[in-house]
Amino acid sequence: MRVDLHGSPQTMLATLYAKALDAGAPDSVLNDTWARDIVDRIDYDWSSTTITTRNAPSVTLRSAHFDFWTEQFLAAHPRAVVVHLGCGLDSRFLRVQPGDGVDWYDVDYPQVAALRERFYPVRPGNHVVAASVTDPAWLADIPNDRPALVIGEGLTMYLREADGVALLRRVVDRFPSGELQFDAFNWLGIKAQWSNAVVRRSGSTLYWAINGPEDILESVPGTRLLQWVPVFESDVFDRLPGVYRMMGAVMNRIPGARTMSQFHRYAF
Ligand SMILES: C[S@@+](CC[C@H](N)C(=O)[O-])C[C@H]1O[C@@H](n2cnc3c(N)ncnc32)[C@H](O)[C@@H]1O
Secondary structure (H helix, E strand, O other), rough: OOOOOOOHHHHHHHHHHHHHHOOOOOOOOOOOOOHHHHHHHHHHHHHHHHOOOOHHHHHHHHHHHHHHHHHHHHHHOOOOEEEEEEEOOEEEEEEEOOOOOOEEEEEHHHHHHHHHHHOOOOOOOOEEEOOOOOOHHHHHOOOOOOOOOEOOOHHHHHHOOOHHHHHHHHHHOOOOEEEEEEEEEEEHHHHHHHHHHHHHHHOOOOOOOOHHHHHHHHHHOOOEEEEEEEEOHHHHHOOOOOOHHHHHHHOOOOOOOOOEEEEEEEEH
């Protein structure tokens, strides 16, 4: 089948392709065979994503990082709600295999949600929400009788700051307790978006610069910092080929570059 996506929905084809390229490689990070199968079924010029086996780890290692944090949360909260914001065609539900006590909601724009429903068979406990994450309406239908993990990978930078903050505040107000986990770009990541080929080619715009945890702690009452890791300092980065690690070492010396991309984790 052919797909025709523009703007931020198109960017999930790049992350999907990165996971597909990684699957089955001898040193595979995620071994996401679902991504590989979906890529095989979509008629698309995958080379236009600009993803190659060389740069795929920058995506797959990020996903592995959030899989790990997700697993940690689910180990502590076997009865939980997971809200996976801007999920794209990511197979996290299948990779982490939550137990029966978990209700998992994959949220993305209707055109992406329709693709999800087409490529992923219905599984008990896994629900798809076809909506913009910034639409306040859908959250009212998510059960709020359990701790919630709200996770957004490759999402916050596409939101306008006011919309992103409002979303996080709504989530914190809705659930009795839980965690927020997401990655973010600082001011430099937003300013340098012209250099991000995936973003540029999709015609999307990055808006929300999060410069550190204080931006969230100050604007989203009720949050408590659990972990904050600049990507260049994460365990993830250590697993990349030497050329990336060298680049990381250089970036760490440039003001603003060290925190260009960061992983955030809060309790609420
Ligand atoms: C870079 S992709 C990441 C996809 C997935 N999280 C992954 O890591 O493979 C960004 C995703 O965010 C989604 N997205 C961006 N803004 C959104 C919004 N306001 N509402 C719902 N989804 C949104 C896009 O449709 C796309 O699927």
